[in-house]
Amino acid sequence: MSQWKQVQQLDIKFLEQVDYFYDDNFPMEIRQVLAGWIESQDWDMASNHESMASVLFSNLLTQLERQCTQESNFLQRHNLKRIHQQLQGKYKGNPLHMAAVISNCLREERRILSTASMQEQGPLEKSMQN
Amino acid sequence: MSQWKQVQQLDIKFLEQVDYFYDDNFPMEIRQVLAGWIESQDWDMASNHESMASVLFSNLLTQLERQCTQESNFLQRHNLKRIHQQLQGKYKGNPLHMAAVISNCLREERRILSTASMQEQGPLEKSMQN
Numbered sequence: 001m002s003q004w005k006q007v008q009q010l011d012i013k014f015l016e017q018v019d020y021f022y023d024d025n026f027p028m029e030i031r032q033v034l035a036g037w038i039e040s041q042d043w044d045m046a047s048n049h050e051s052m053a054s055v056l057f058s059n060l061l062t063q064l065e066r067q068c069t070q071e072s073n074f075l076q077r078h079n080l081k082r083i084h085q086q087l088q089g090k091y092k093g094n095p096l097h098m099a100a101v102i103s104n105c106l107r108e109e110r111r112i113l114s115t116a117s118m119q120e121q122g123p124l125e126k127s128m129q130n
Numbered sequence: 131m132s133q134w135k136q137v138q139q140l141d142i143k144f145l146e147q148v149d150y151f152y153d154d155n156f157p158m159e160i161r162q163v164l165a166g167w168i169e170s171q172d173w174d175m176a177s178n179h180e181s182m183a184s185v186l187f188s189n190l191l192t193q194l195e196r197q198c199t200q201e202s203n204f205l206q207r208h209n210l211k212r213i214h215q216q217l218q219g220k221y222k223g224n225p226l227h228m229a230a231v232i233s234n235c236l237r238e239e240r241r242i243l244s245t246a247s248m249q250e251q252g253p254l255e256k257s258m259q260n
Binding site: 008015019022023028029032074075078079081082 | 138145149152153158159162204205208209211212
């Protein structure tokens with residue numbers, strides 16, 4: 001199961017934490033429509049290598065354009081178009097920053113998933129891990 | 131049929147015109163989720179009467195909160211929450227401006243619907259109208 005699918009199955013108290021760090025810097029629409037592709041890239045490494053960050057930025061825009069073309073729902077297409085424009089404006093001169101933002105979001109998701117998983121375990125399992 | 135439903139059935143060239151005037155000042159999500167309610171209010175009059183604009187602004191926020199509570203999709207709920215916060219920040223001190231923005235969007239939609247309708251008519255119908 002993709003990390004994003006696991007996130008969406010979290011309890012509301014954890015989802016509210018996820019809500020908190022998704023904003024215009026990395027709109028949640030992108031996380032949703034490109035979930036598999038996003039999770040298969042190394043954003044952590046890209047956030048330290050400008051040429052890699054540039055390639056990922058360019059690929060992300062291409063993928064978004066493709067999603068726009070395929071999207072039949074008017075509102076969704078409108079949102080994807082606007083996000084495409086916003087990202088171009090925001091990260092064209094600084095793809096390293098985009099890679100750092102995405103890397104950070106994925107790391108925060110993993111942290112929340114891990115916390116949620118620990119809380120689901122009973123006291124016996126926890127003590128066995130320690 | 132609601133005006134918004136008619137808009138969504140327009141040809142792509144007209145939809146692109148609609149795309150153009152929906153932005154963060156009046157996010158398209160609101161137009162979609164509150165379509166019926168929005169069309170049944172007099173935004174034109176509200177844009178000239180501060181007390182009426184304040185009431186409509188407050189009612190719009192209440193309706194948005196209700197939609198948030200009822201929405202089961204995580205991404206949609208996230209978007210509605212963010213829009214609620216954005217609108218509060220943007221129009222709390224100036225509800226007249228919000229009323230003017232919405233009034234203008236609805237008027238633009240009617241203009242585009244009217245243009246599309248004229249273009250669909252053949253030359254005979256057009257000449258009979260003149």
